[in-house]
Amino acid sequence: DIQMTQSPSSLSASVGDTVAITCRASQSIRSYLNWYQQKPGKAPKLLIYAVSSLQSGVPSRFRGSGSGTDFTLTISSLQPEDFATYYCQQSYSSPAFGQGTKVDIK
Amino acid sequence: QVQLVESGGGLVKPGESLRLSCTASGFTFSDFYMAWVRQAPGKGLEWVSYISSSGTTTYYADSVRGRFTISRDNAKNSLYLQMNSLRAEDAAIYYCARDTRMMSTFGGVSTFDNWGQGTLVTVSS
Secondary structure, eight states: OOOOEESSSSEEEEOOOOOEEEEESOOOTTTEEEEEEOOOOOOOOEEETTTTEEEEOOOOTEEEEEEEEEEEEEOOOOOOOOSSEEEEEEOOSSSSOOOEEEEEOO | OOEEEEEEOOOEEETOOEEEEEEEEEEEEEESEEEEEOOOTOEEEEEEEESSSSOOOOETTTTTTEEEEOOOOOOTEEEEEEOOSOOOOGGGEEEEEEEEEEEEEEEEEEEEEEEEEOOEEEEOO
16 A cells, blocks of 8 residues: 655644645655645645646645655645645555644744 | 535444445536545544445445445435444544546546535444
8 A cells, every 4th residue: 555644744834934745655656646625623625636736716825746756735925724734645546645734823 | 516415423332333324416426436534533534435436346445344335326316334343443534525537637636526524433332
């Protein structure tokens, strides 16, 4: 099974900051990598699919990059509504999620 | 708009069974693969199972294979998860999710593009 590892597990940032979350796969997943955002008490929401394609309605301050085993989610000019937990997920084989990265307010 | 509504969660004892349901609306249910994803309290997301659009093909995580059975009734726009021999570690919020293949420059990528609100399963003696 492919394991997904995110780092950091949590980070603190201020409104307006740029933050980056990394996700590493235990083997190549080519570009089969998605990102989700989850707010407390809510279901996850698809943000980015196929590494860098924004889901409809997702602001352009969210950017995904990478290929193979190493991927990054970058959020530019952090907004109050962006404080949440982010998960990467591979769909190359049986779906697997990273353990999540919580972004909270500094 | 797409709507997924789960039901059937509750408190059960270890070893007991429970059947979850998910009712879909706002899209052609029979065109899509569907999945169950769970989240233990305070923990991350774990894919549990998914089922092909026709219901003929099913996939399971190792942690539930042999104990859980996914099924669907396309005439009723409904997805199910039969959970047997429940363990304490199965306690979680169970989400129903639509599996959509999104097109990209290199082909289709499977995503969970719509989720229900979840139903809570508690396993405790």
